[in-house]
Amino acid sequence: MTDSLPHRPLSMLRAVVVAALIGVAFFLPQLFGGSSVAYSTLTTIALFAVMCYGVDVVLSYLGEVSLGHTVFWAIGGYVAALMSVHLGVNGWVTALATIGLSVAAATFLGLVTLRTREFVFSLVTYAAAVVTHEIAFNWDAVGGSDGTVGIPALKLPLGFFTYVGGTQEELWPIAFALLLLTLFFVARFRRSRLGTTALMVHMNPALATSLGVDQRRVRLAVFVISAPITALAGWLYAYQRAYVGPDMFEAYFLVMMLTAVVLVGRRILLGPLLGTAVLIIQQNLLSLGGDWNKVILGFVLAAVLIFWPAGLMGLVDHMRQRWLRKTRTNGRENKRSYMEEVQ
Amino acid sequence: MTAALACSHLTVSYDGNVALNGVSLSVGSGQMIGLVGANGAGKSTLVNAVAGWSRGRPAVSGSVTLDGADISALAAHARAQHGLLLVPEGKNIFAELTVDENLGLVRAPRDVAGRHVFSIADVFNLFPRLTERRTYKGGSLSGGERQMLAVGRALLAAPRVLILDEPSAGLAPRLILDLLERIRSLVDRGLPVLLVEQNVKAALKVVDHLYLLERGRIIAGGPTTVMKSDARIVEAYLGTLAVDRA
Amino acid sequence: MNLSQQIVNGLVLGSGYACIALGWTILLGVARLVNFAHGQLYMLSAFVTWYAMTRAGAPYWAAIVIAIVVLSLLGALMQLAMTRLVIEQNLTSLMIVTLGLGYVIQGGGALIFGGNPQTLSSVLARTKVDAGALWFTWQDVLVLAMTFVLYAAVWLFVNRTRFGSVIRAVAEDPRLAQLFGINAKLVYLGVFVFECAAVALAAALVAPRAPILTSMGFNEVIMTFVVVVLGGIGSIGGALLAGLGLGMFIAFFGAFVAPAYTTAAAFGMLLLLLVVRPVGLATK
Numbered sequence: 001m002t003d004s005l006p007h008r009p010l011s012m013l014r015a016v017v018v019a020a021l022i023g024v025a026f027f028l029p030q031l032f033g034g035s036s037v038a039y040s041t042l043t044t045i046a047l048f049a050v051m052c053y054g055v056d057v058v059l060s061y062l063g064e065v066s067l068g069h070t071v072f073w074a075i076g077g078y079v080a081a082l083m084s085v086h087l088g089v090n091g092w093v094t095a096l097a098t099i100g101l102s103v104a105a106a107t108f109l110g111l112v113t114l115r116t117r118e119f120v121f122s123l124v125t126y127a128a129a130v131v132t133h134e135i136a137f138n139w140d141a142v143g144g145s146d147g148t149v150g151i152p153a154l155k156l157p158l159g160f161f162t163y164v165g166g167t168q169e170e171l172w173p174i175a176f177a178l179l180l181l182t183l184f185f186v187a188r189f190r191r192s193r194l195g196t197t198a199l200m201v202h203m204n205p206a207l208a209t210s211l212g213v214d215q216r217r218v219r220l221a222v223f224v225i226s227a228p229i230t231a232l233a234g235w236l237y238a239y240q241r242a243y244v245g246p247d248m249f250e251a252y253f254l255v256m257m258l259t260a261v262v263l264v265g266r267r268i269l270l271g272p273l274l275g276t277a278v279l280i281i282q283q284n285l286l287s288l289g290g291d292w293n294k295v296i297l298g299f300v301l302a303a304v305l306i307f308w309p310a311g312l313m314g315l316v317d318h319m320r321q322r323w324l325r326k327t328r329t330n331g332r333e334n335k336r337s338y339m340e341e342v343q
Numbered sequence: 344m345t346a347a348l349a350c351s352h353l354t355v356s357y358d359g360n361v362a363l364n365g366v367s368l369s370v371g372s373g374q375m376i377g378l379v380g381a382n383g384a385g386k387s388t389l390v391n392a393v394a395g396w397s398r399g400r401p402a403v404s405g406s407v408t409l410d411g412a413d414i415s416a417l418a419a420h421a422r423a424q425h426g427l428l429l430v431p432e433g434k435n436i437f438a439e440l441t442v443d444e445n446l447g448l449v450r451a452p453r454d455v456a457g458r459h460v461f462s463i464a465d466v467f468n469l470f471p472r473l474t475e476r477r478t479y480k481g482g483s484l485s486g487g488e489r490q491m492l493a494v495g496r497a498l499l500a501a502p503r504v505l506i507l508d509e510p511s512a513g514l515a516p517r518l519i520l521d522l523l524e525r526i527r528s529l530v531d532r533g534l535p536v537l538l539v540e541q542n543v544k545a546a547l548k549v550v551d552h553l554y555l556l557e558r559g560r561i562i563a564g565g566p567t568t569v570m571k572s573d574a575r576i577v578e579a580y581l582g583t584l585a586v587d588r589a
Numbered sequence: 590m591n592l593s594q595q596i597v598n599g600l601v602l603g604s605g606y607a608c609i610a611l612g613w614t615i616l617l618g619v620a621r622l623v624n625f626a627h628g629q630l631y632m633l634s635a636f637v638t639w640y641a642m643t644r645a646g647a648p649y650w651a652a653i654v655i656a657i658v659v660l661s662l663l664g665a666l667m668q669l670a671m672t673r674l675v676i677e678q679n680l681t682s683l684m685i686v687t688l689g690l691g692y693v694i695q696g697g698g699a700l701i702f703g704g705n706p707q708t709l710s711s712v713l714a715r716t717k718v719d720a721g722a723l724w725f726t727w728q729d730v731l732v733l734a735m736t737f738v739l740y741a742a743v744w745l746f747v748n749r750t751r752f753g754s755v756i757r758a759v760a761e762d763p764r765l766a767q768l769f770g771i772n773a774k775l776v777y778l779g780v781f782v783f784e785c786a787a788v789a790l791a792a793a794l795v796a797p798r799a800p801i802l803t804s805m806g807f808n809e810v811i812m813t814f815v816v817v818v819l820g821g822i823g824s825i826g827g828a829l830l831a832g833l834g835l836g837m838f839i840a841f842f843g844a845f846v847a848p849a850y851t852t853a854a855a856f857g858m859l860l861l862l863l864v865v866r867p868v869g870l871a872t873k
């Protein structure tokens with residue numbers, strides 16, 4: 001008790017600052033002029049960031065590259081589309097179904113890839129995405145190649161009234177809440193036993209084994225909890241676009257997820273959010289056209305890993321250390337010349 | 344006359360930790376030089392730096408000359424092509440290649456001036472045991488056979504200087520001296536050898552000159568006859584028994 | 590459905606899979622590198638061949654040579670950019686980098702060649718072989734023959750020449766290879782350039798069978814992966830057999846079960862393999 005006392009004012013201060021930042025962030029669309037473009041861009045950033053956090057959990061803490069997260073992304077979109085169009089159910093029901101189905105899919109995929117590592121794991125998850133795409137494209141019951149159009153506005157009954165997310169302005173609070181929820185979840189995960197064990201399995205497998213950690217269980221658990229994050233982003237995406245089709249499997253989303261995670265740096269809580277923001281702003285506001293955007297996105301992904309494997313934060317760190325070292329050696333040299341003068 | 348191999352002021356650090364501190368030594372032509380020291384003294388670090396090679400990420404400074412030519416700027420494979428042949432400690436052959444394929448990786452240089460040329464027949468004469476193992480994968484060889492193969496492939500590259508890092512590691516005691524004596528026979532034919540050896544007693548029987556390395560510095564060095572009775576060598580490595588015998 | 594026709598179709602499909610997988614077999618199986626841009630390189634090669642023939646008026650064989658040269662240069666550039674990751678054997682980063690580069694190639698391909706489907710027409714692809722009731726073209730015969738020749742040549746090269754030993758040595762231990770006087774970076778460069786040249790040749794041979802699009806390439810990667818894994822990573826003969834076997838399976842599956850779900854069926858085989866023989870997937 002006494003130990004934690006001195007920290008208390010600090011953590012109070014922290015909480016106040018975080019709350020203030022969240023408050024400011026919520027009014028960002030207004031701060032950027034309150035136009036429909038501002039709302040839709042920020043909504044897109046929020047929901048794409050959530051999509052990326054699913055991959056982030058696996059890549060940053062397990063060290064594996066899942067190329068199958070577009071499957072979960074599409075599960076969210078398809079569940080929201082098909083259930084609200086054909087069954088007319090509200091957003092809570094589709095969200096629950098999204099979570100359930102994505103967890104089931106991740107469990108299946110996680111179990112069959114349990115013994116695979118590195119690029120084999122990636123290739124199998126990649127294959128899963130290609131195959132799910134083929135099925136979605138050919139199976140008319142889920143819309144086939146045309147997909148599903150006319151998805152009704154997102155309705156979330158809250159007891160005494162129903163929140164309707166029809167416009168971009170109305171969807172923003174939901175995207176924002178989903179993002180906060182995700183950040184909270186990932187922050188908790190990082191400090192949880194599962195999170196720290198996963199990092200140990202990734203960074204020091206020998207130590208993990210010697211401590212009796214069941215690595216497969218940890219890998220499976222992390223993979224499974226990452227799925228509903230990306231899936232819920234897909235769920236909201238369906239309501240935002242009012243259309244869902246096999247284009248949800250496009251490589252774009254996959255490359256986007258990976259780039260957003262590695263751009264700022266792995267294992268940084270706000271990294272994927274900032275990465276997504278930079279990329280979406282480029283694509284929405286400084287776009288050079290779809291094909292050029294592909295070239296840019298792919299190039300950024302490759303260049304970051306080749307030149308700054310630790311991402312932009314790593315670059316900043318590197319610069320700071322160089323600067324520190326330089327000032328330090330300068331100091332030493334000064335001292336030496338001073339000594340020489342004395343002699 | 345210039346030394347076959349010389350290094351001066353070699354300093355090596357790993358991640359800022361200095362493992363070798365300004366070491367200079369030289370190997371004269373036709374000489375066998377021994378390098379001994381406790382585990383972690385920096386022997387491997389030294390010979391690896393001489394060869395421009397490492398499995399880690401060392402920061403190296405200092406210079407290395409081979410037959411008078413400065414080779415400090417060359418990459419490891421280029422130094423090997425110039426005739427500086429290192430047989431490293433630990434894994435030093437390819438486990439998934441057969442003995443013949445391991446030996447076949449090496450290409451003798453076209454210009455053999457100043458090189459000590461060995462044919463494949465020479466290698467099999469020196470190590471008859473390898474003849475029976477030609478079609479076996481490297482991974483199936485015994486420890487002694489692996490060392491023979493590793494030395495054999497280095498000889499095929501027509502070395503100017505041969506560096507051996509603990510060739511006796513993992514060998515049965517009775518085999519150690521046998522291997523070292525075979526190598527000595529090469530020196531007697533003119534090949535300069537720098538030998539890193541844990542077994543000081545065995546090393547003293549074959550080398551001309553001995554250096555003692557401790558915590559990254561050479562703390563003693565001299566002709567074998569002198570070093571045999573050097574207090575530091577006797578205390579740390581030979582014990583009283585050896586003094587009696589000497 | 591004619592059974593012998595399905596066998597012919599299986600051979601035709603299978604030799605195509607094996608042909609496309611050749612570069613990967615060496616890259617992954619022998620040198621232990623990965624290239625997720627494989628499918629996009631296939632796409633690019635097909636378009637370079639098409640461009641050389643339709644826009645520059647080159648004959649088919651010359652267009653093949655042009656595609657091989659262009660892809661080899663591109664491969665060399667890619668490999669030079671990735672040298673550090675390759676020497677460190679950082680497969681995870683290599684995989685993401687090649688995925689990103691594949692995306693660049695896809696976008697770049699669309700910018701250069703446009704978004705419309707094109708046909709790569711070779712004279713051989715239009716000439717049908719008259720063999721009773723059986724239906725196939727001279728292009729199919731060419732692909733099958735070239736696949737066998739290429740696999741045999743590569744097998745001999747890897748297992749019977751000094752260069753083959755050098756590649757295997759570098760794959761096992763690039764650092765140790767340096768002490769043998771081998772320039773490991775150069776060997777990796779050579780292997781990667783070979784992979785690109787092989788995919789260029791494969792594309793020029795196989796792509797005339799169907800319309801080409803700049804968005805293609807994903808199925809090729811999956812099929813290649815299945816072939817390499819099914820054949821046992823590193824086994825050249827295994828990859829050839831696996832390619833033919835997979836072709837047979839897909840031909841029959843497409844004819845008798847569901848033609849739209851052939852990739853899914855191949856994936857099913859992969860999953861089965863993962864569950865039944867997971868050790869076969871261990872690379873190191």
Ligand SMILES: Nc1ncnc2c1ncn2[C@@H]1O[C@H](COP(=O)(O)OP(=O)(O)O)[C@@H](O)[C@H]1O
Nearest residue numbers: 357362381382383384385386387388398399400
């Ligand atoms: N690759 C490496 N990375 C970091 N430190 C190393 C590495 N290799 C050796 N060292 C350190 O350098 C010192 C000297 O090691 P080494 O040269 O292997 O000694 P020796 O061969 O005499 O036993 C030791 O403290 C060792 O821990």
Ligand SMILES: [Mg+2]
Nearest residue numbers: 386387388432
């Ligand atoms: Mg040592």
